[in-house]
Amino acid sequence: MSKNISIIILVDALGWELLRLMQPSTYVHFKFKTRTILGFSSSAIPTILTGKLPIEHGRWNLLYRSPQDSPFYWTKPLNILPDFLLEHGITRKLINEISKRLCGAEGYFSSYGVPARHLHLYDVCEKKNIYKPGGIPGSTTIIDYLDESDVPHQVFSYHDASDQVILDTIASNRVADGPAVYFAYLAELDAFLHKHVGEDCLVRQKVDWYLQKIDDIVEKAAGTGKDVRVFVFSDHGMTPVTKHYDLIADLHKAGIDLEKDCMAAFDSTMARFWIEPGAVRDRILTVLDHCSAGRILHDDELQRLGVYFPDHRYGDIIFLMNPGTLIFPNWFGTYAPKGMHGFHPDDPHSYGVYMSNVDDYHPDSILDLYDIMKKEIDLQREKRF
Numbered sequence: 508m509s510k511n512i513s514i515i516i517l518v519d520a521l522g523w524e525l526l527r528l529m530q531p532s533t534y535v536h537f538k539f540k541t542r543t544i545l546g547f548s549s550s551a552i553p554t555i556l557t558g559k560l561p562i563e564h565g566r567w568n569l570l571y572r573s574p575q576d577s578p579f580y581w582t583k584p585l586n587i588l589p590d591f592l593l594e595h596g597i598t599r600k601l602i603n604e605i606s607k608r609l610c611g612a613e614g615y616f617s618s619y620g621v622p623a624r625h626l627h628l629y630d631v632c633e634k635k636n637i638y639k640p641g642g643i644p645g646s647t648t649i650i651d652y653l654d655e656s657d658v659p660h661q662v663f664s665y666h667d668a669s670d671q672v673i674l675d676t677i678a679s680n681r682v683a684d685g686p687a688v689y690f691a692y693l694a695e696l697d698a699f700l701h702k703h704v705g706e707d708c709l710v711r712q713k714v715d716w717y718l719q720k721i722d723d724i725v726e727k728a729a730g731t732g733k734d735v736r737v738f739v740f741s742d743h744g745m746t747p748v749t750k751h752y753d754l755i756a757d758l759h760k761a762g763i764d765l766e767k768d769c770m771a772a773f774d775s776t777m778a779r780f781w782i783e784p785g786a787v788r789d790r791i792l793t794v795l796d797h798c799s800a801g802r803i804l805h806d807d808e809l810q811r812l813g814v815y816f817p818d819h820r821y822g823d824i825i826f827l828m829n830p831g832t833l834i835f836p837n838w839f840g841t842y843a844p845k846g847m848h849g850f851h852p853d854d855p856h857s858y859g860v861y862m863s864n865v866d867d868y869h870p871d872s873i874l875d876l877y878d879i880m881k882k883e884i885d886l887q888r889e890k891r892f
């Protein structure tokens with residue numbers, strides 16, 4: 508009989524800075540600011556699910572150099588096509604879909620950020636659904652731990668349903684022997700904040716909607732005699748975009764051909780280059796050294812941030828933009844969002860949140876969340892026997 512339940516809700520991009528806009532929750536009132544890690548959700552969520560740094564679980568940016576395992580290997584003959592055809596939105600979409608099917612990927616699979624001509628040199632780090640057991644090969648995730656426990660549980664993500672359906676499903680659990688642990692990953696706030704961060708009224712409404720739903724879950728469960736332990740946390744925050752900077756134009760002006768001279772990836776907050784030492788590398792470094800819109804992250808800093816990969820699979824040179832400044836245009840898409848994440852973890856807007864209705868844990872980093880979830884699963888297991 509599961510009279511006590513633990514509900515774990517990961518809300519993508521619910522930043523600490525958003526809390527100042529929110530109505531206080533009736534139940535979830537213990538709040539802590541959590542430091543994220545450098546990168547995007549492709550590294551922050553694996554860090555939450557494993558309690559490990561990117562260098563340990565291997566996930567950082569979505570694309571990394573790996574010609575031998577590329578799911579895009581079949582695209583090399585397409586390189587005879589002219590640029591306008593190869594880089595056309597429909598072609599890129601088809602390449603993405605076909606490659607995803609060919610390798611049987613069921614996770615977040617995207618080929619954007621690098622030129623189509625180079626795709627056969629890259630692999631995607633998230634080919635499996637990370638919310639299923641075995642989702643991060645080589646690491647034990649909290650989903651694996653839950654799967655191996657004898658605790659009745661249910662896991663939800665955007666692969667299964669919308670945020671509303673997920674929250675309503677949890678709230679409607681009234682059976683005494685229903686799940687004792689819920690894990691839900693809610694993805695929709697992230698997309699909303701990319702579009703609307705800075706529009707405080709709209710953002711407040713949206714965040715309040717999530718908190719109201721969570722309060723409903725606690726109330727409904729309490730109404731059926733259950734004691735609910737709720738944990739709401741995020742992977743990172745959302746930084747308002749204040750400036751655009753055309754880094755690609757700077758490199759072109761310096762005579763660098765980003766397809767012939769090197770391999771390069773341009774996301775909105777980070778540029779990465781793969782290039783052997785030599786004259787072109789020196790020219791790229793000169794352009795980056797003179798660019799005040801961002802800075803090169805050197806090996807010692809990458810090591811401190813837990814993202815230094817000795818084989819440089821994620822890039823020989825990593826250039827990170829200043830908080831709020833977007834590389835735009837970039838190779839990720841034509842849409843310029845109002846908010847972005849993936850800046851330095853020290854940026855106040857990068858911090859995530861942890862909230863709970865119990866005062867048992869005091870995390871200060873997303874690295875601490877795995878242990879909290881593990882303790883909750885252990886607690887529910889102990890209650891059953």
Ligand SMILES: [Zn+2]
Pocket residue numbers: 520697698701848
């Ligand atoms: Zn996002």
